[in-house]
Amino acid sequence: MAARLKHNIEEDYLTCSICFNIFTDPRQLSCGHSYCIQCLVEYLKSTTSSKSCPTCRQAMNCPKSTEIQTWIQTLPQDLLLIGIINAVKKHDPDQDHDYDETINGGKTLQEKTVCDKHIKCFEYFCSDHQDILCSECVAELHKKCVSSPISELQLKALSELNEIHSNVVRNLKDMSEIEQKGILNLVSYQNKKEEKLFILSSLRKQFEKFSSLILTDIKAKETSLNWPEVNMKSVLKAIRIHRSHLEQFRDDIVTTTREINIAKKQKDVLEIHKAADTLLNKAEINYSCFRDYKISFESNDLLISSISKVKEVANIEISSDVDIDYHADETLSVIEPETDFMMYRKREFSVNQETHLYRSLSGICLLDNSLIIIDQYNNNAMKMTLDGECVGNCSLTEPYQVCKSGNTGIAITCWDKNVIFILDTEPILSIKKVVKTNKHYLGISGAGKDRYLVTSPDSSIDVISTSGEILFSIDSRKQSNIFSSLFRKSASVPVKAMLKDETVIMCDSIKKTLVCMDFVGRIFWQRKIPGISNFTCGPEEIYCTLSCSNRVLRLTFDGNIADNTFLNIRHPWAIDTQGQTIVITEDSPSEKYHIIKLE
Structure with a gap:
């Protein structure tokens, strides 16, 4: 055990960090680090740059007019290191016979208490040499050292x-x-x-x-x-x-x-x-x-009335004095409809909040096993799994709305340029090509294979190809009764349009109206929806987000409201659906989005 202790002390405290051997005549620099005198000479000779300590890089105050070897000779000796080295050598367990081993009850080591030279008890401890001394040793050999009584x-x-x-x-x-x-x-x-x-x-x-x-x-x-x-x-x-x-x-x-x-x-x-x-x-x-x-x-009206009023089976709240941040919150609830009864699971996620403090999630697109979220403020398109994990992102200039393009692609409009970005989503999110268009488009949705239905701030609705060519436009003369005030004073507010069978459903963001018309601009129906922010078409109904009232509505395809209490979400904004899944972002500056699974 003593040998191991000696080895640890030598390795940790008594080894020069230049030659990795036991110090030989250690000299102390002004920063407090010590090295062998010869090691310092060789180190400073080999160093062509500024003279600095090998450990902490503090500059050495070496006069330019003085030779290195002469200057090193003037450095003070590290007396503490010298004392420890001498003490370790003096008490080498391989040569030390001042310890007795007793076997009764185990092994014990008894330290010498008498000076061999003067035959006197040790009474003092020399701090400079880290050694115990008798009074004669102090008077003869350690007059200039700092010595203290052992008892103290x-x-x-x-x-x-x-x-x-x-x-x-x-x-x-x-x-x-x-x-x-x-x-x-x-x-x-x-x-x-x-x-x-x-x-x-x-x-x-x-x-x-x-x-x-x-x-x-x-x-x-x-x-x-x-x-x-x-x-x-x-x-x-x-x-x-x-x-x-x-x-x-x-x-x-x-x-x-x-x-x-x-x-x-x-x-x-x-x-x-x-x-x-x-x-x-x-x-x-x-x-x-x-x-x-x-x-x-005759149906059981009491039972049906009870079912329609059920929102949740129970409320559970886990509270603590310490705030806990949950990244995803899943709840199983019952939609309280006017016409039917439906269960749904809602999960809430946040996009990567460590990168940016402000978010503007302006667009969202649901793919087969993932979804695309557009962060307009931070010029970014993100690919997220349905479990809230970000598996890819792509930097774009002012992206705004997004839709599917082909099997694994997406198309994204630009807020301030006449371009549409076409991106691949598999195996990674990457730009496939940038399509230049003749008009400035904001809203975009799919219109069959290799075609998009796009809306422009000038109130026009066009069908364009993947190369940006206009294939068809709704006659502006026919739609004048619909868009007479559209973008008159606010040309930056977009319009979103989607195809449904042989009709076009369009959101007028100025009049806050949902309009259904044919391709020559004739209106089939229009519905005033105060506070409407966005909409999407499902297989059997239309979903509308109302950011100001924190609601999501369900409409039939003939314009009637099926359920005005469908979902309650804080400031819902962009929305998309596929099958029984709905995805919704929250209005800026929120970084949250929701995934709803209908059951």
Whole structure:
């Protein structure tokens, strides 16, 4: 053990950082670092740049008129290092015989207490040479050294050790109290959690039992509605079979009537009499199954009313004195509609908030397994997974709105230039080409293969190719009644338009109106929606975001509002949908977006 301690001391404290050997005549620089005198000479000779300490790079105050070797000789010796080196050499465990080993109860080392030279007890400690001395040694050899009585040093060391021990004991006590409190808090939380889980489990079982009874009742009523239909179809089938037999029998009678052979005719007549009795008896039909059925149905209004008012099964809140930041929040809720009943899961995410403090998420596009978010303020397009992870980004100039382009591509409009960016999303998000257009377009959506439906601040709506060529434009004369005030005073506000079957649905952001028209500008319907920010078309309905009132509306394709309390989201802005998934960004300066899964 002593040998290992000696080795550690030599390696950590007594080794020159230039030659990596035990110091030889160590000299101390003004910065406090020490090196072998010869190592300093060789180091300074090899250094052509400014003279600085090899460890901390502090400049050495070496006079230009003085030779290096002469100047190094004037540096002070590091007496502390020299004393430690001498003490280590003097007490080398391989040569030291001043230690006794006792085997009773283990091994102990007893340090010498008497000076071999003067035969006196050690009473002093030399700080310069780090050695214990007797009074004669101090008077003869260590007059200029700093020496202190061993008794005083022991008292001082004991006092310091006691203070450290008290601090350690106090910290251990505090840690034990904190640990105990943590255990109690954990047990308390687990007990509360078990109580709430028991309640939720009970609710789930009640709901399953209740829903099972409801479904059984509905199935029984569906079966009872089916039996008259099945009975009538069965009778009709029997009638068709008997009718075909009677028609065949009728043909046989006609043939017998025309028979010339009297004997054969009499024989056939007897057989016809016999067959007629059988067929006519079987052809007797009970027509009571074809009576005029009346179906009366009265729904359970109390049950339907209760279901329509259910927003969530329960509210759960986990609070603490310490603020906790959740990056994603998933809730299972029930939409409270006017016409139907629907479950949905909503997850809230934030884009990378460490890069920028301000965001303007102006566009969003839902792909098969990911989504694209446009950050107009920071000139960036980001590819995100459906779990909120950013897997790619691309820097663009003032990007604004985005839509799908082909199988794996996207198209992005520019806020201040007549260009459209075409990007690939697989395997990484990258610019494929930049298309220059004749007009300045802001709104963009897909219009079939290799075509886009784009809107311009001059109130025009065009269908363009992927090369920017205008394929078709809505007649401005026909649409004057729609866009008479559009962008009259605010040419920077965009219009978004989307194709649905053979119509164009357009958002007038000045009049706050949703308009449906054909390709010559004739209006089919228009709906005033105060505060509308954006919209998108799903497979069966239209979704509109209302940033000012924190709502998302559902509209039918004939312009009627299906549900004005569909979703509640803080300042919803850009929106897109695909299948049963809806994605929505929040209005700037928010960095949040939402993924809603309808169930």
